[in-house]
Amino acid sequence: MFLHYIDLSWRSMKRTPLVSMLMILAIAVGIGITMTSLSVYHMMSMDPIPHKSDKLFSVQLNTTDDGNNWWTEDDVPLQLTYKDAMALHNADTPERKTASVRALFTVQMDDKEVKPFLASTRVTGRDFFPIFDLEFVYGDAWTSEQEASATPVVVLDEETNDRLFAGENSVGKQVYLDDTAFRIVGVIKQWRIHTKYYDLNNGAFNSPESIFMPITLIAPLEIQNMGNTNGWKYEEINTFQERLQSEMFWLQFWVELNTPEELKNYSDYLQAYLSEQGTKGRFERKTPQFNLKDVNEWMQYNKVVSADNKVLVGLSFLFLAVCLANILGLLLGKFLRRAPEVGVRRALGASKRQIFIQHLVEVSMLGLLGGVIGIAIAQLGLWGVRFTSNEYASLATMDIKMLLAAPAIAISACILAGIYPAWLVCRTQPAIYLKTQ
């Protein structure tokens, strides 16, 4: 029966090619525009680490005076000071936690073959790898002894390892970073994420760093961070030591808390830590204030999906509504003109229900065709997005979810538009159309 309906709708489309094409075009354009903005939105807001995004928490401590403003919604600074970050980093609890910060190093080998290049580097603790689920191709993270003694060791990512060592196992070999010799202890599998959720400072959609080194090297090597540094009060800072002791915010901090109980314990811990720091006269604050935000909360808090994107998605759905109204009008005309034929079918024994379903199948076909053409239009739109903005280049694609969503949205939209005309036409009284003519 279903196949018969499909055959009927095909015939019907061929009978009024212009109107059918207009309808398919309308739905295709509507879907194309909607899917373009929806795909970008989807990629931006996608959970970057679904299986543990509710277990990873970004830590914020408010170590400013009461009444100090910040650009976050609750006036809490986004990053930590060096002394707080290291205090939490070296604490006993919880099991996995790490401070981290971005730096830039010149990478060079001892030979003239490889031209020196700049590499974005993550200066962090060894827990960083298990926290963010980074897998190793060769070797492993540095040991806690190496971290404690600030040994110059590095972990490379696969692409850097390919570039320097043609993809061979480089563990144990040397690489020079800014003229300091580092020993390679591990190579991680290339880290592919769309959103750099663990450090949203310099563009949420930048690539992750390609080199990793122990955070304890910051003090001996006087590593300058390449991210945001923000102060809130005037401090005389002349030496690197003074900078480390200052109240400036420039490090990120992440913890992995697996149960609500661990979350509660860590909150208590932070509460106690802040109260203690408060008594040292670092800041004047009546009640300690801190945030523990999980990955998705963190992305929202940092407004990873910009207001512009939400506006675009909203407007494109309104646009889709216009296309639907358009189709509804055309369907009304088309179906009602067919009333005589329906009258005959009714007289021959077709039930109202059958007529109704037959017409819904016909609009679904329109939706399917429109959806498929819509995907093509959306690809064109996404190409335009990639062409316009480098930043969005990796975001402006359709994943399998969006590819399936396109025809699904198109078909349901068409059915929605088709219900009223189909209902009108199935109420046709056969008697009227069987008279004369």
Add this chain to the structure above:
Amino acid sequence: MLEIKPVFSALLRSKAGAVMLLIQIALTTAIVSNAAFIINDRIDYLSQETGYPEDEIFSFTVKSFDPNLDISQKFEETETMLRNIPGVENAGLFNASPLSGSGSATGLSLAPASERGPDVRTAYYQADENALDILGLSVSQGRNFRADEVIVSQTRDVFPQVVIVSRALAKELFPEGDVLGQTVYFGSDPLEIIGIVELMKGPWLQDSKPDNVAIIPFVSASAFQHIIVRTQSEQRAAIMRQIEDLMLEDHGKRVIIGLKEMDVRKAEYNSSNTLMLRMLVVLIIVLLLVTALGIFGLTVFNINKRTKQIGTRRALGARKSAIINYFLVENAMICSIGVTIGSIGALFLGRVLLEHYSIPALDNMYILFTALFVIAISLLSVLMPANKAANISPSIATRSI
């Protein structure tokens, strides 16, 4: 003369199609007016004057990794080398590149930091006495730095005593006017304002205060150093091509990154705005097309349905113009109701965008113009089918299908 009443009764008999048209027109009005407003807002933003000759300037960053290098001295030589390249007007070290999206900001106040007075947010550039010339700027009041006022130092032990500010910053610091010779504090360091530049933008065009800029005559060469070069505009591309080789020839232990034209940097910083702009333009155009096609299609359909009725009217003596009028009046009626509802919708949508998505308040003129435009489009799209209807021969009335 306009036959409103019969048109209206006819409309009531086939409501559904008319209602769909009405919804379409209402939504179109609401969307187009808001989108057009946002587009215009972004065009204003993207085409704003920055004060710089953007097509003459480029900048890059030098990362030095030679631990034994006297970095200050080396960069003095590098500056001289750059200035001697044919076609280069001037070049020098900066702490940040204008319009690039990365730089430094501080609060300047009227009292030293120990007194904790209110401060004014401003971006600042640190460079030597060539700064204004490199950026293609000039003071409109006061004077430029003298060479002896520039401090070259690796630490903050000695700090400059003078500053040049933008007009916007001057106004915010001293609303009463009379800015030259006044003292402002950078932390605890006093700076005397010696010059004012009418217009220069900071590194962030989307900053809350993009026009507040101070130039401090302080050069502190660092291992990660920005350099800005101004050239004759037609030679810029050629000079940029050779810059990396020249820089590495000058000193081997360094890496050159981020070599970019000022206008390119600005475009990259603004790319999400450009994107929004383009998507909205596409949206509006397609939307108007779809609506126009919808009106066209519906009118054609109505005419086909009423062929006989039209033939009868013609047979009874109606002129062609009366038939055309009929469809125009019908369309105008639907359209004006749709546009009215759409205008209310536009106001509502504008308010939602203002409250939740930090889009500026919708200018009502946009609604008015969009409404007029939609009416015009709708009348145009009805004209052709109406003409066709007028040509229906009266004899059709006498046939029985």
